[in-house]
Amino acid sequence: MSTATIALAGLTWLGLLFAVAVYGERSRGLSRRAWPLIYSLSLAVYCTAWTFYGTTTQAARSGWPIPPTFIGTIAFFIFAYPFLRKLVRQSKAENSTSIADFIASRFGKSSLLAASVTAVAVLGMVPYIALQLKAVAMSFGALTLAPTANTELTTWLDLAFYVAAFMALFAMLFGTRRASAVEHNRGLVVAMAFESLLKLSAMLALGGFVLFGLFGGPAELVAATDRPSFTNVDNFMTLGLLGALAMFTLPHQFHIGVVECRQESHLDTARWLFPLFLVVLIVGVAAVSWGTQSSGRLIDLVIDGEPIQSRVPARLSGSRTMVPVRLISERLGADVEWLADTAQVRITRGDLSILLTIGDTTVRVGDTTTQLRAVPFIEDGTTLVPIRFVSETLGADVDWDGDTYTVYITSPPPPTEPGNPSRLVGVGFTEVDGRSGLEIRTAGSPRVEIIPLERTGPYPRMLIRLDGTELAMDSTA
DSSP states (O other), X not given: OOHHHHHHHXXXXXXXXXXXXXXXXXXXXXXXXXXXXXXXXXXXXXXXXXXXXHHHHHHHHHSSSSOHXXXXXXXXXXXXXXXXXXXXXXXXXXXXXXXXXXXXXXXXXXXXXXXXXXXXXXXXHHHHHHHHHHHHHHHHHHHTTOOGGXXXXXXXXXXXXXXXXXXXXXXXXXXXXXXXXXXXXXXXXXXXXXXXXXXXXXXXXXXXXXXXXXXXXXXXXXXXXXXXXXXXXXXXXXXXXXXHHHHHHSHHHHIIIIIXXXXXXXXXXXXXXXXXXXXXXXXXXXXXXXXXXXXXXBOEEEETTEEEOOSSOOEEETTEEXXXXXXXXXXXXXXXXXXXXXTEEEEEETTEEEEEETTOOEEEETTEEEEOSSOOEEETTEEEEEHHHHHHHTTOEEEEETTTTEXXXXXXXXXXXXXXXXXXXXXXXXXXXXXXXXXXXXXXXXXXXXXXXXXXXXXXXEEEEETTEEEEEETTO
């Protein structure tokens, strides 16, 4: 995807977010019945940009389909609801506008204590925000297919810098204009609720792509995934506890969940709606985390009986094996050309031409257009393509050994030059559906005749007539 397209999409989204915030700020006609729903959705500010990376990693490593932090958060709303309700009540009574203000008010309104809590919060939030900005930069690099080194740019060229500037501007316009806890930031809450719907839609779309784009459905995903066993209970419990504590100790979460809570009764809706939001989000997280476990597995490659090694090894992408395009194409006698302007790869051999596009399933073979089951991509400067499609299009045979995760490629025989007789390459017996069959390999397309002969020993004999050349043999040959 081009940088201009991503920039336009980002600006469109930021403009839409500003428009929603302005509408929420100016519109006092929002129904009281709708506000509990808006408040509950705004709590999903808990799901930051790092959710798309951190929670999927947690689910993949813990052995559970549900990330430990989400388990802790859901458990907090189920079992610690009285505590949360009391926290909101006490905050309203003290007119607290931040977690530092609230803690200081519980200990004699100590200014020194408030300053200390603020300092600790800042020290904790700086790397936390940096992590979110890194996630944005990584996503931008992934969408533009840029190497990691290219995403670490100078300040004025760094996307993360402009995202941070936008966050600061948005916070000043809609979050810090009012210092009183009595006046609520309606625009901020409405914008966060609207953003939560985008997060949910994006994660479900990504999960759906993994399930039905990379795999043939949930059954194929489960069958292709080697899930780790549940281990490291201590780490699991720690992450779960952090997930619960984050709901009221993170400054932004305290502000949305406690300060912006208009009425205690709104917590009744949030108690079931926000955990439900997380459960639905987990569907996408689980699909992505399980898909990455299968997709990251390396594959052994054997071409014409020879094990092949490459700088970027063959690997699974979903249920499809991806292999360096130049490696497989040149071994099968084809030429490879990289078209940098269009991010395409052209494979040619004789009159045959295959045109693949990075990040697109559409492929052109000659004058025919078809669709791939796996998307070509670039890793460490190497283009990886679906091995079965490329190999079979070039006339090779592909066999898959699921027990050893090995792909066997058999090159096609060299074409027969016009005017030259066909050559017998090999003759042997094979098993087909439990029955003995004859395998004949030739160069070209000769006429093959198999004629039974009279048995002269313990084995049957036959005559093979190949373009007029006769070869008598028995079944032990």
